[in-house]
Amino acid sequence: MADVAREAGVSGQTVSRVSTGRPNVDEDTRNRVLAAMRKLGYRPNSAARALRSGHFRNLGVIMFTLSSFGNMRTLDSIAVAAAAAGYSITLIPVQHPTQGEVTVAFSRLSEQAVDGVMIIIEAHALDEADIELPPGLPVVVVDSSARYQYPVVDTDQAEGARLATEHLLDLGHDTVWHISGPVHSYSAERRRESWAETLTTHGRPVPDVIVGDWSSEAGYRAGLELAARPEVTAIFAANDQMALGVLRALHERGRAVPADVSVVGFDDMDESKSFWPPLTTVHQSFEEVGRHTVSQLIEEIEGAPPSSVSVLVPTELVVRASSGPAPRHPTADA
Template sequence: MARTPSMADVAKEAGVSGQTVSRVANGKTNVDEATRERVLAAMRRVGYRPNSAARALRNGRFSSIGVIISALSTFGNSRTLEAVTAAAAAEGFSIVLMPVDRPSQGEVAGAFSRLDEQAVDGVIILIEQHQLNESEIELPQGLPVVVIDAGGRRDLPVVDFDQAAGAAAATQHLLDLGHRTVWHIAGPPQSYAAERRRDSWQATLSRAGREVPPVVTGDWSAASGYAHGLRLDASATAVFAANDQMALGLLRALHELGRTVPGDVSVVGFDDMDEAAHFWPPLTTVRQSFGEVGRQAVGALLAEITGGRGEPVSIMVPTELVVRSSTGPG
């Protein structure tokens, strides 16, 4: 069996001391760049890999963050995960991903158990479903945890978009254009984000003294927006869809029905996905800064890792209404 290359092998190959190799392997900054590059090149040539577990025993850190996530296929979750990964990498941390199909007590507890075996310094939870707030969901003590988009939980640090302000801005924009009321295609009922957007839409109409139309519920997909678009009430002149994908399906349905956008019906989405500016017509929508949520979540978790758990914080990241050509006068 071949012997695993050691630091001594790297030191001999690079022509430096073992202490210098140790500094490079542990990410210390007191090594000049030319020497660092020579040591790294020697590591590659001899096949040496720093032992992260040994480093963790020495400095008390694994430089690894666990992420428990549900519904990885949804646009919001995938973009948020991408942002968390980028923010963690910028801080020198790697990500261990633990998807859960159904965020029940057993699934979440199992994910924490597997992450504990992977030796992570803390965990970010990205589960938007209502189950996370149920009393039977018990999170382990002692492990730093930050939650993204978790609705009702207030016993943990929470980072979220200002969903209510974004939905209010979308609804008010349509009212300001002269539409008598605004219809709504909501997201799935188990989603906190969908719930907050729906409640804010309804509250905005009520404050303005406008009729609140019946809510129709989609599943975040373009297909569900299309299906509801085909059945849209003939009197509707403005629709706020809870995400851009459902708005895309709605646009197709309206085109097929011969209802022009925005001439007959104005449409607003939510997310500002990259493709929204290239829909026909370009979609008015609510922009969410996924990068900022990722940075804030990782920053809050690192603060817990290094400083211990204090009072739970709630960080709200602003949203922004982006007006394009899919909305017009009512």
């Protein structure tokens, strides 16, 4: 910094103002300092700056699983939003959301010098383990049933399931069968509860739930079971990957989609429009979830009081060719 100051003919304080982007430097002086920086190959020392300011421009992420589509899209959107705000992220995967593992994750993050933490552990175990989070550290919880006094950001799971179920009922189907995500999943629970509540509100029977694991293989197995039942004319799968397995099973069993059975998914993954037939699904904006999560955490880091109000990002039904009017006479020998 002293070398840059000599080269530009300014004080070290002026170089500091330029390197930190402060506005109280006239344009000619700023350009002279920047030219000196380029000439001398000067790079601001972020570690030294962090020691002075107490901020590291680094956000921690604790995540339960890297295998699910939703979690990976959420992580991607958080990384993009963090980079746009001038922050990096440090990811700590957690195999099992227990007190011990999450405590270790926080310990590892503290060694990485983070300014705040985002928790993406959507399993009920986070609640049940009575996990204690370090006091004074800004925290935002994403897609979880946690009952802590931290900001929570999530897709409006209940709204999405209601839109999917009502869409099928509006097409004339007597009821809607549901293939759920895992029992420990908060997202799966909210979608399952909303599906059942919507059927009850409309005075329709609530069929037994088939529980899957988010995979296309689980959807395929459930689809084979449902394809053997001629009364099944509408299926709401809790995610697009399971819906893909359902489409395969119905095709193999000779049940046409949507002439015999309508299928709706949830996620609106990029490939959904290329399924055959293209999949009607619920779109959730992972980009908005990431943006809200990062902005809420940065607000806390910068001194704003933590909010206990949940942010629910709206969903949207995307109608494609996999859903259609209920058949007048379901094929008894299908």
